[in-house]
Amino acid sequence: MRQFTAVVNPAAGGSSGTAALLPLARLLREAGARFDTQYSRSLEHAQDVARQAAGQGDVVLAVGGDGMAGRVGGALSGSDAVFGVVPAGRGNDFARALGLPSRTEELADLLLNGSPRPVDTIEVTSAVHAGTSVLGSVYAGVDAVANRHANTSRLLRGAASYYAGGLRAVLGWRPAAYRITVDGTEHERRGYTVVAANSGFYGFGRNIAPGARLDDGLLDVVVINHAPKRLFFAMMNELKTGAHLGRPQVEILRGREIRIEADRSVPYGADGEVDAALPVTVRVQPGALHVIC
Incomplete structure (x- = not known):
């Protein structure tokens, strides 16, 4: 069973980051996963939290928009960490490119059972x-x-x-x-x-x-x-x-x-x-x- 740390931008999409996460967290916990939530004070703080969570073997989830996904995913680039996105911002363009499902139940199933895929990043x-x-x-x-x-x-x-x-x-x-x-x-x-x-x-x-x-x-x-x-x-x-x-x-x-x-x-x-x-x-x-x- 995967263990998750969600790095949340509380201001994403007009404070919808937390609202998007709550039903997802419930489904993951009901399935038996350990689920920890960390609220970021800044994008730089989000990167530090992500690296620490990855170091303990957690799947790191970026909860927010493209800025949050980019900073958290960028911090994990080049490592063996497993990364996931919970789209909760205004644009959510990287989530769109990944083809992530919009329904919470489908996203929860994907995070629990989906296989990590190697993708490119930009330096x-x-x-x-x-x-x-x-x-x-x-x-x-x-x-x-x-x-x-x-x-x-x-x-x-x-x-x-x-x-x-x-x-x-x-x-x-x-x-x-x-x-x-x-x-x-x-x-x-x-x-x-x-x-x-x-x-x-x-x-x-x-x-x-x-x-x-x-x-x-x-x-x-x-x-x-x-x-x-x-x-x-x-x-x-x-x-x-x-x-x-x-x-x-x-x-x-x-x-x-x-x-x-x-x-x-x-x-x-x-x-x-x-x-x-x-x-x-x-x-x-x-x-x-x-x-x-």
């Missing part, structure tokens, strides 16, 4: 992040600005905060000149954003990289080049289905190590939380995390 290196590991994607440009607006929104939640944040970001955006180095080959582009994707989803279910796979040892690099802003807004709607890939302004590169630079201070983010500025180097870490999914 992020920049002036402020020395070898940090994240799970879903690293994105530089207008989407990082949009995510910052969504995270600081006090009036809107869920998808509405992402749409409003995107609108505000695009209206104030001016094209950036990017230098993208993929496995040693340089590509110079001018436009809106560059996304190095391990998972296909980001920004509350937007399928930015439909071809991305969590276990292929590659990152899909999505470049959205310059276009009139009215076309960019149309592309934002197409991100739900992946139809944006049919537009000539959208380009896909693939590689194992990507460096992203720009001609000015351009922000980048990762897993909905990391907030810094280019340049940044990202490198895929094949099969570095064992996830129940």
Whole structure:
């Protein structure tokens, strides 16, 4: 019988982290599992708790959104720890990529009986992040600005905060000149954003990289080049289905190590939380995390 430690972000999704966990914890305990709950004081504290729990052989559950999943999973990357996700945030994009069930009973059964699967992670290196590991994607440009607006929104939640944040970001955006180095080959582009994707989803279910796979040892690099802003807004709607890939302004590169630079201070983010500025180097870490999914 597995033993679990749940690392909870109590503020996730408007304090829904605890609410999502209670019925799941009851089902796991009724099945005979030991279940411990630890509330995080910060994302850094969550990482410390996760490492300690993994050290005693527990399955470590990240309870919250993509930021919590990314930090806890990133802390366990490269170890033998077994990791699970209880989606309770606003975006839950990594959980979506894993195909996790939405019903509590099905998730409990999966956590009790599902086999861990090795998935890739992303190592992020920049002036402020020395070898940090994240799970879903690293994105530089207008989407990082949009995510910052969504995270600081006090009036809107869920998808509405992402749409409003995107609108505000695009209206104030001016094209950036990017230098993208993929496995040693340089590509110079001018436009809106560059996304190095391990998972296909980001920004509350937007399928930015439909071809991305969590276990292929590659990152899909999505470049959205310059276009009139009215076309960019149309592309934002197409991100739900992946139809944006049919537009000539959208380009896909693939590689194992990507460096992203720009001609000015351009922000980048990762897993909905990391907030810094280019340049940044990202490198895929094949099969570095064992996830129940």
